[in-house]
Amino acid sequence: MVDGENLGSALRRWRDRLSPLDVGLPVRARRRTAGLRREELADLAGLSVDYVVRLEQGRATTPSAQVVATLARALQLSPPERDHAYRLAGLLPPADGVVSHLVPAGVQRMLARLVDLPVGVFAADWTLLTWTPSWAALIGDPAGLPVEQRNLVRAVFGRGHAGLSSWPVRHADAGMPAALVSDLREALARYPRDAGLTALIEEVGRTSPEFRRLCREGTVGRHVSARKTIEHPVVGDVTCDCDVLTAPGSDVRLVLYSAAAGSPDAEKLEFLRVTGGRPAGDPSTPAAARPATS
Incomplete structure (x- = not known):
């Protein structure tokens, strides 16, 4: 020093x-x-x-x-x-009162021990910050996406490709978009000085009539859970409970996919975990996951 x-x-x-x-x-x-x-x-x-x-x-x-x-x-x-x-590095630190994209050390250690589950970690503006390999196997790997496209709000209300998911996703809960807008309104109240959050809301508001309609309804709340069916190209439909957890003392959210133990959906999740979501005949699929040959 x-x-x-x-x-x-x-x-x-x-x-x-x-x-x-x-x-x-x-x-x-x-x-x-x-x-x-x-x-x-x-x-x-x-x-x-x-x-x-x-x-x-x-x-x-x-x-x-x-x-x-x-x-x-x-x-x-x-x-x-x-x-x-x-x-x-000669840079100004992020200003107070803006959305943090820092994943707390405790959350990172917890994520390292949840590696077998599909888990994604999101900031308060619903930007995807990090994820487990099982998340990539189930949803599709977002690593190749530009950072600005790794955002759930853009994925739900934007035009064109879904962004965060490589495969179609059906939501059993029709209220999920409304819950997401309500959560975003609450985030804006907590981070009124965050230019990126304001720009995101203005951008989606210009392009999505549904987003504008939900904003006018004025409900406030948090997106906490849903039931979703992922149309996976390798194992077919996988229906999961999707729970959203907030780390105490932090505004990051852990989104976890799970299925009841012993169910066909749980078996599909385990297959995707072992294979990384690749077909069983793919040369890069681990040998333990390939079908036996005579």
Whole structure:
């Protein structure tokens, strides 16, 4: 601290304190370090290993706010640590009174232990922040989507492709859009200074008559649960209970899909978990999930 800290040294310190188990990775024998490897951090943050190396060595000195945000999520930084990372990168930290896209460390550790379930983590503006492999297997992998398209409000009320889901989804609860609008109205009351939230509401309001109608009705509440049927191309229809949980002390929401134990839908979820949602004949499907040959 006497010599001054830079972003590279801070990243190394934060990386060294994390166990692979904290981020849902297996601990293999003969690790030379107890913390995360650079390769593991790069994978978690969606960055190249070379870029992470250059950041830590001080050769990449102007990361974008989006890069710092993804690193903060991957490293499970607290809000003060996240703000410190922004300042070390020469950036202004996110302002108070705006929607946070930081996934709390406790939620990330919980998510690492819920890896077998389809779980997505959303911000208060319903932007998808992170998800389990089982979520990608059931819904379709959103990793290839631009960040602005990973938003449930745009997916429900927008035009064209559903965005968050690669396959058609039928909602048994016809009140889900109204609940989503009500939840969004409540978020706007909590974050009136968030320009991104205001822009999202104005954008969807321009393009969706249904959204405008629901806004005029003026109901206030939170989107908490639903029953959905996903038309999966590999296993057919999968009907799940979809529950929305809010982490205490945080505005992030965990959306969990589940089915009754022993039911055909639970068996389909387990098949998708094992295969990653790929057909049984796909060469990349794990051998344990492929049909036996004579």
